[in-house]
Amino acid sequence: MTEETAYVLILPSIHYVLKVEKEAKARSIPIELIPTPRQISTDCGMAVELRGDHREPLLRMLLEKDIPAEALFRRSEKEFEEVPFK
Amino acid sequence: MIYLDNAATTFPKPDAVWEAVISCGREKCGNPGRSGHRLAAAAARELFAAREAVAGFFHIADSSRLIFTANATSALNTALYGLLKEGDHVVTSSLEHNSVMRPLHALRQRLGIEFTAVSCSPRGELDPADVQKALRPETRLVVLTHASNVCGAILPVREAKALLPEIPLLVDAAQTAGVLPIDVQELGIDLLAFSGHKGLFGPMGTGGLYTAPGLQLAPLLQGGTGSRSERLEQPAFLPDLLEAGTPNLPGLSGLRAGVEFLAQQGIATIRDHEMRLTRLLLDGLAGHDRIRIHGPADPERQTAVISVTLDGRDPGEIARTLDREFSIACRASLHCAPLAHQTLGTYPQGTVRLSMSVFNTEEEIQEAVRALRAIAEGNL
Ligand SMILES: Cc1ncc(COP(=O)(O)O)c(C=O)c1O
Numbered sequence: 359m360t361e362e363t364a365y366v367l368i369l370p371s372i373h374y375v376l377k378v379e380k381e382a383k384a385r386s387i388p389i390e391l392i393p394t395p396r397q398i399s400t401d402c403g404m405a406v407e408l409r410g411d412h413r414e415p416l417l418r419m420l421l422e423k424d425i426p427a428e429a430l431f432r433r434s435e436k437e438f439e440e441v442p443f444k
Numbered sequence: 445m446i447y448l449d450n451a452a453t454t455f456p457k458p459d460a461v462w463e464a465v466i467s468c469g470r471e472k473c474g475n476p477g478r479s480g481h482r483l484a485a486a487a488a489r490e491l492f493a494a495r496e497a498v499a500g501f502f503h504i505a506d507s508s509r510l511i512f513t514a515n516a517t518s519a520l521n522t523a524l525y526g527l528l529k530e531g532d533h534v535v536t537s538s539l540e541h542n543s544v545m546r547p548l549h550a551l552r553q554r555l556g557i558e559f560t561a562v563s564c565s566p567r568g569e570l571d572p573a574d575v576q577k578a579l580r581p582e583t584r585l586v587v588l589t590h591a592s593n594v595c596g597a598i599l600p601v602r603e604a605k606a607l608l609p610e611i612p613l614l615v616d617a618a619q620t621a622g623v624l625p626i627d628v629q630e631l632g633i634d635l636l637a638f639s640g641h642k643g644l645f646g647p648m649g650t651g652g653l654y655t656a657p658g659l660q661l662a663p664l665l666q667g668g669t670g671s672r673s674e675r676l677e678q679p680a681f682l683p684d685l686l687e688a689g690t691p692n693l694p695g696l697s698g699l700r701a702g703v704e705f706l707a708q709q710g711i712a713t714i715r716d717h718e719m720r721l722t723r724l725l726l727d728g729l730a731g732h733d734r735i736r737i738h739g740p741a742d743p744e745r746q747t748a749v750i751s752v753t754l755d756g757r758d759p760g761e762i763a764r765t766l767d768r769e770f771s772i773a774c775r776a777s778l779h780c781a782p783l784a785h786q787t788l789g790t791y792p793q794g795t796v797r798l799s800m801s802v803f804n805t806e807e808e809i810q811e812a813v814r815a816l817r818a819i820a821e822g823n824l
Contacts, residue, residue: 370671370672370679370681370684371670371671371679371681371684372476372477372492372670372671373477373488373491373492373495373683373684374508376488376489376492377492377508391485393480394480401673402477402670402671403477403478403479403484403485403670404485426681
């Protein structure tokens, strides 16, 4: 079931959203850019959505590429729960 | 017209540059990073692509550390005002442009900073050991132009940095971006300021500043970034920290096309062509007893910028004659760098400056040689 879990990653600005998209593509980590869900309060209009089984490699990529991430949310149905990065 | 004023701004630009400006304006010109709709997203992608392309061109590993500015002047002011504090000392050279000298002068008056302009030789040579000798305990920054906009002399920025690894180095690459290979890591550049509208072939209203990791500048401007809007403080992360306000997106699309053009041609090929033209012009003018060439007079040690004077003739009048009688566009007098002219011994009358780009041809340079020789002979 875990690979059905979706996560939403929030970044400080659109530059970093697009950086994540570029780097994830280079590493063949499938992600999708989505309009930031309205339940999540942030200024950045776009967010990164990914499946649970891609969480680990993506978080590793953020560390290696020194990309500042703001928050990570787990999505279940229409609910968003903030979860720690580790 | 024969355009020999490329040191002021390059002309013509590759067609791809103007095509990129138009296609951005027609199809992608939402406000990047401000709204969530598709046009804003397309604009954000366009801005990101430009940033990645220009960062890659200078071997900047993290493109967020490259901010876009309106020109080199604005980049230099951002660096100088953002870094220097009361009591700081700066070492610079006697070949600097007013976009370095005037901010330093103003900072001296306002903040009490001090600076030493190390003398270059009358041929435009800087001894890196002299930079080292000018150091003081409170020296916070070394600022060097990568090449003189008056005489083309290339300054030894890498050697200066190697002697002073612990002092941040700000390089004014207005005359060298797109003309000489620039790898910020290899040259040891901590801050790189450049124009987009000169050797990079972007439109006017473009330029940029790179800041190395570990250096934090205080922003010159505060304002909207589309991020952290709930806070009154400017966001602390780059590029937002130093990029308040809506950018010149169509211009930056053009700049990206300019950089792609350079990558396609290859800097080495461009440099070869410009060195050939420089040699042609130098050889064509050499040996005339009334024509004086100022600066290195050596294609290996200079960019394709040459300053000349004709004995007994006013530079402004020569430039007017070149324009009216020969349709040759160039620039006369002080070129915003009075101290450089004092160094070269051409103050206060200045020089006639001929500056070339990859789009100039050997025939054009031969025509310029004929024209200057005719004026020197007093035939016009
Ligand atoms: C050496 C040098 N520094 C700075 C500048 C200023 O560049 P910009 O006109 O892009 O502000 C110029 C160009 O005039 C220049 O030649």
